[in-house]
Amino acid sequence: MMTDSVLIKNARLVNEGQLSDGDLLVRDGRIAKIASSISAEGGTRILDAAGACLLPGMIDDQVHFREPGLTHKAGIWSESRAAVAGGITSFMEMPNTLPPTVTLSALEDKYAAAAQKSLANYAFYLGATNDNLDVIRALPRGTACGIKIFMGASTGNMLVDNEDTLAGIFRDAPVLIATHCESTPLINQQLKTALEKYGRDIPLTEHPRIRNAEACYRSSVLAIELARAHDAQLHILHLSTAREMELFAAGPIEGKNITAEVCIHFLHFNSDDYARLGNRIKCNPAIKSAADQQALLRALKDDRLDIIATDHAPHTVEEKASSDYLEAPAGLPLVQDALLATLELHHDGILSLQEIVRKTAHNVATRFGVVDRGFLREGYWADLVLVDTAQTTPVTPERVLSKCGWSPFEGRTFRSRILSTLVNGQLAWHEGQIVEHSAAARLSFL
Numbered sequence: 443m444m445t446d447s448v449l450i451k452n453a454r455l456v457n458e459g460q461l462s463d464g465d466l467l468v469r470d471g472r473i474a475k476i477a478s479s480i481s482a483e484g485g486t487r488i489l490d491a492a493g494a495c496l497l498p499g500m501i502d503d504q505v506h507f508r509e510p511g512l513t514h515k516a517g518i519w520s521e522s523r524a525a526v527a528g529g530i531t532s533f534m535e536m537p538n539t540l541p542p543t544v545t546l547s548a549l550e551d552k553y554a555a556a557a558q559k560s561l562a563n564y565a566f567y568l569g570a571t572n573d574n575l576d577v578i579r580a581l582p583r584g585t586a587c588g589i590k591i592f593m594g595a596s597t598g599n600m601l602v603d604n605e606d607t608l609a610g611i612f613r614d615a616p617v618l619i620a621t622h623c624e625s626t627p628l629i630n631q632q633l634k635t636a637l638e639k640y641g642r643d644i645p646l647t648e649h650p651r652i653r654n655a656e657a658c659y660r661s662s663v664l665a666i667e668l669a670r671a672h673d674a675q676l677h678i679l680h681l682s683t684a685r686e687m688e689l690f691a692a693g694p695i696e697g698k699n700i701t702a703e704v705c706i707h708f709l710h711f712n713s714d715d716y717a718r719l720g721n722r723i724k725c726n727p728a729i730k731s732a733a734d735q736q737a738l739l740r741a742l743k744d745d746r747l748d749i750i751a752t753d754h755a756p757h758t759v760e761e762k763a764s765s766d767y768l769e770a771p772a773g774l775p776l777v778q779d780a781l782l783a784t785l786e787l788h789h790d791g792i793l794s795l796q797e798i799v800r801k802t803a804h805n806v807a808t809r810f811g812v813v814d815r816g817f818l819r820e821g822y823w824a825d826l827v828l829v830d831t832a833q834t835t836p837v838t839p840e841r842v843l844s845k846c847g848w849s850p851f852e853g854r855t856f857r858s859r860i861l862s863t864l865v866n867g868q869l870a871w872h873e874g875q876i877v878e879h880s881a882a883a884r885l886s887f888l
């Protein structure tokens with residue numbers, strides 16, 4: 443495949459709880475050597491990190507790239523470019539496309555498209571429905587990163603609410619189950635009350651009341667009960683409330699059967715931001731109170747929250763501009779900003795660089811059983827990101843690579859900069875430019 447050698451010199455390596463100064467040699471797409479000093483052989487390209495931090499690339503276990511069927515919003519090519527610009531080297535993509543990814547052939551169509559278009563490594567979820575249990579049971583190993591169950595309805599109407607089907611999935615799923623947890627019956631009841639009060643002019647500030655903490659809690663409790671009853675591997679996506687944090691165990695991810703994820707927006711925004719950002723931060727689950735935000739940050743610190751992901755969910759500016767609460771779509775684009783936003787927590791003294799790497803790379807690789815990625819280890823694929831925590835990145839619309847062309851962080855200046863991203867040893871982002879390449883690969887799973 444690739445023969446290029448790259449020698450990264452004078453880096454501060456952030457890996458497996460350690461910070462160390464040294465060099466890293468990439469050969470044939472993999473990490474050939476890590477040492478305090480490596481001398482270059484002829485033909486090797488040298489990147490002088492000049493003290494910048496070298497991290498394993500972020501593995502984002504939750505993105506919506508909208509292909510096929512919703513490509514006016516986004517596509518695999520555009521969003522994977524945004525991802526590598528943001529230091530994400532692998533992504534796992536959600537099934538609420540058109541058609542939804544609920545059959546083996548729909549899954550394989552996505553892999554075929556990604557093989558042509560993606561700049562980052564890729565895997566796809568098989569979506570659960572009320573009637574595709576046979577497809578789930580027969581899923582060949584390695585075909586999907588997980589089974590996605592919408593245990594609460596969201597974009598794409600893929601709600602699974604048949605009790606027998608849910609029990610069957612938790613009993614028989616051959617791979618990890620990833621759930622969206624929000625109680626749809628409770629949400630519908632609260633929506634009805636809001637409609638009675640406001641008609642269709644429901645203010646956005648009602649969103650976290652309609653999709654409230656109780657709705658999240660009920661559904662997360664159900665998912666955990668099902669996982670315990672059937673000894674399943676459960677990963678609960680995008681947790682958003684303080685109350686749900688009591689459901690998870692603190693401690694390292696190894697050996698956990700039930701794991702918890704938080705997404706960028708819940709760490710950086712709270713309900714006070716609706717006035718300023720409006721529908722741009724409308725998403726499901728809803729962004730909740732400042733107290734919830736603080737509780738999530740604490741749970742991240744004590745390892746009740748294991749993984750940081752994006753739930754990158756682009757919608758166009760026009761769609762987001764709808765003044766009708768029911769029409770305005772939920773979701774926001776995040777892949778390009780995710781790592782930089784997480785590094786803000788480092789600048790604020792909340793998370794160490796080692797903790798950030800654990801939540802964005804090590805733990806994701808461990809939880810999903812991703813083969814040979816997510817760590818700086820000799821023999822592993824060279825999925826790398828070089829980050830300067832002393833240079834800044836102003837967030838302007840011109841910088842946005844996602845097809846939708848906007849970022850919820852516009853106007854902010856991040857206190858770090860992504861200098862280079864390598865995917866399987868190939869530069870994909872360097873000196874502020876995308877480097878088009880075809881080295882991205884399908885993720886393999888243990």
Ligand code: DOR
Nearest residue numbers: 596597725726755772773
């Ligand atoms: O806000 C959201 N947007 N939540 C979801 O569950 C789906 C996503 C989307 O696909 O737009």
